[in-house]
Amino acid sequence: DVVMTQSPSSLAVSLGERATINCKSSRTLFYSPTNKSYLAWYQQKPGQAPRLLIYWASTRESGVPDRFSGSGSGTDFTLTISSLQAGDVAVYYCQQGFTLPYTFGQGTKLEIK
Amino acid sequence: DVQLVESGGDLVQPGGSLRLSCAASGFRISDSWMAWVRQAPGKGLQWVANIKYDGTVMNYVESVKGRFSISRDLAKNSIDLQMNSLRVDDSAVYYCVTQQGWGRFDSWGPGILVTVSS
Numbered sequence: 001d002v003v004m005t006q007s008p009s010s011l012a013v014s015l016g017e018r019a020t021i022n023c024k025s026s027r028t029l030f031y032s033p034t035n036k037s038y039l040a041w042y043q044q045k046p047g048q049a050p051r052l053l054i055y056w057a058s059t060r061e062s063g064v065p066d067r068f069s070g071s072g073s074g075t076d077f078t079l080t081i082s083s084l085q086a087g088d089v090a091v092y093y094c095q096q097g098f099t100l101p102y103t104f105g106q107g108t109k110l111e112i113k
Numbered sequence: 114d115v116q117l118v119e120s121g122g123d124l125v126q127p128g129g130s131l132r133l134s135c136a137a138s139g140f141r142i143s144d145s146w147m148a149w150v151r152q153a154p155g156k157g158l159q160w161v162a163n164i165k166y167d168g169t170v171m172n173y174v175e176s177v178k179g180r181f182s183i184s185r186d187l188a189k190n191s192i193d194l195q196m197n198s199l200r201v202d203d204s205a206v207y208y209c210v211t212q213q214g215w216g217r218f219d220s221w222g223p224g225i226l227v228t229v230s231s
Binding site: 031038040042048049050051052055061093095096097098100101102103104105106107 | 150157158159160172174175208213214215216217218219221222223224
């Protein structure tokens with residue numbers, strides 16, 4: 001199975017500051033015929049279902065604010081929140097959709113400093 | 114708007130069975146891969162199973178193979194997850210999700226709790 005490792009496990013950032021979450025996969029998620037990396041990011045607020053934020057490593061899902069951005073390719077990926085808002089407090093997960101079984105990172109808990 | 118609503122969750126003893134259902138609206142399940150993702154209490158997310166839009170392909174995580182079965186009912190526009198030989202570590206909130214492209218989950222139901230305990 002592809003192992004997804006996120007860092008850090010928890011993060012405290014001041015309002016208006018940048019938050020950066022990293023995700024590393026145990027094998028490449030890049031598929032050259034499509035020139036895409038099959039990596040997605042989700043946000044899960046307390047008591048709610050997860051919400052898709054980013055797919056193909058850097059494509060924002062419809063309706064997601066542009067302060068959320070994804071980058072990376074191959075095995076190393078980053079989710080960046082450019083200016084943290086109070087409503088961004090959540091657990092963030094990366095997930096590979098490259099091969100079965102689809103696997104998630106362990107999650108990064110984002111809090112306000 | 115896409116809406117997914119799970120039902121069927123309950124408290125069941127180890128070794129027992131349970132059938133979860135997911136009612137879909139706003140789209141046809143015959144147009145989309147569908148999947149189940151679960152989350153044990155206080156833990157992370159785990160993909161459990163999926164079914165192709167035409168019903169010809171089903172996939173499962175290794176830990177549920179031979180015990181769980183995913184199916185669909187086009188007339189009801191719903192998918193089911195039949196869970197047999199349940200174990201304590203199957204306890205989780207189970208989410209019904211739509212799957213787009215290569216394994217990305219773009220719409221989620223609110224989830225339903227399954228508790229396996231004696």
